[in-house]
Amino acid sequence: LLGYTIPAWVYLVDGLLVDTGPYSLRKELIPFYRDRMIDQVAITHVHEDHCGLAAYLQKEKQVPVYVPQASVNEAGNRGKIPLYRRLIWSKRPAFSPSKMPDYLESEKFTFRVLPSPGHCNEHVSFLEEQRGWLFTGDVYVRKDPVVAFKDESMNVMIDTLQYLLEFDFQTVFCAHAGILEQGREALSAKLDFLLEKRDMVKTMRERGKPDKE
Numbered sequence: 001l002l003g004y005t006i007p008a009w010v011y012l013v014d015g016l017l018v019d020t021g022p023y024s025l026r027k028e029l030i031p032f033y034r035d036r037m038i039d040q041v042a043i044t045h046v047h048e049d050h051c052g053l054a055a056y057l058q059k060e061k062q063v064p065v066y067v068p069q070a071s072v073n074e075a076g077n078r079g080k081i082p083l084y085r086r087l088i089w090s091k092r093p094a095f096s097p098s099k100m101p102d103y104l105e106s107e108k109f110t111f112r113v114l115p116s117p118g119h120c121n122e123h124v125s126f127l128e129e130q131r132g133w134l135f136t137g138d139v140y141v142r143k144d145p146v147v148a149f150k151d152e153s154m155n156v157m158i159d160t161l162q163y164l165l166e167f168d169f170q171t172v173f174c175a176h177a178g179i180l181e182q183g184r185e186a187l188s189a190k191l192d193f194l195l196e197k198r199d200m201v202k203t204m205r206e207r208g209k210p211d212k213e
Contacts, residue, residue: 006088008049011135011173014106015039018126018135019175022089023052033057041065042104042111044137045123046075048085048092050175055093066104067097068115068122100124111135116164118157119149127167134169134183141176143189154194161191 008025011018017038021029030053038061043051046067054065054075067075075097081089104111104126111126119138126135139160148154165187172183180186204213 006049007176007178009173009175009178012036012038013128014108016104016106016109016111017041017057018173019044019050019137020053020057022049023092024088024090026053026056029053030056033061038063039106040104042100042113042126043067043071043075043097044125044135044175045120046071046079046092047120047138048079048081049089050137051075051095052089052092054097055095058095065095065097066100068124069099071122072097072099074122114164114167116160118154118160119152121151125164127169129168132168132170133173134164134167134171135173136164136183136187137175139164140172140174140180140183140186140190143186144193145190154198158191158194158198161187161194165191 008021010021010029015037017040020041020043038057040063041054041057043054043066051067057063058065076094078094079092081092100113102113104113109128109131111128114125114127116123116125116136116139123137123139125137125139127133139157165184170184172180172186174180
């Protein structure tokens, strides 16, 4: 969009597809999906860049598609997407998901489903405890965010980062930053950044500065 590119990553692990990617990348992703064994799909949250191809996969692969419980009804509607996001990610066709279980089981791995709100209320991450893998959707994205959706909460994101860092993991699989081998350090760095910004905001408010400033 206007020369700005946002990478999008999806992860297929032992038959489990974590997020589907956006509808705008269907020409690149559908051939990949068509030739792969996919047993189940798990959506971290129902933003269009994460579930834009869920309807296709549900129809063509006849596999369960899991979303966080409170997002089941939302996924069944096409959704209202702001224009700038439609220009980047395109539409989000409606699909009929199943409620996310507490654990996702594949032949080789077990993924624990962890609530991780902040980016949106109904956001989850997936932890493979034996391997130290954490699939974080949009929890990380970058260390030093400069913009946020109006319905995001940085206070809640701080709580989520503190919660996730209580678990034993090292590699983070991010939907927009890719694979972070030093994932624990990356999440810690983002937490430090947000805590510093929160302290700055608190100090400025105590000095009587308005929110805009």
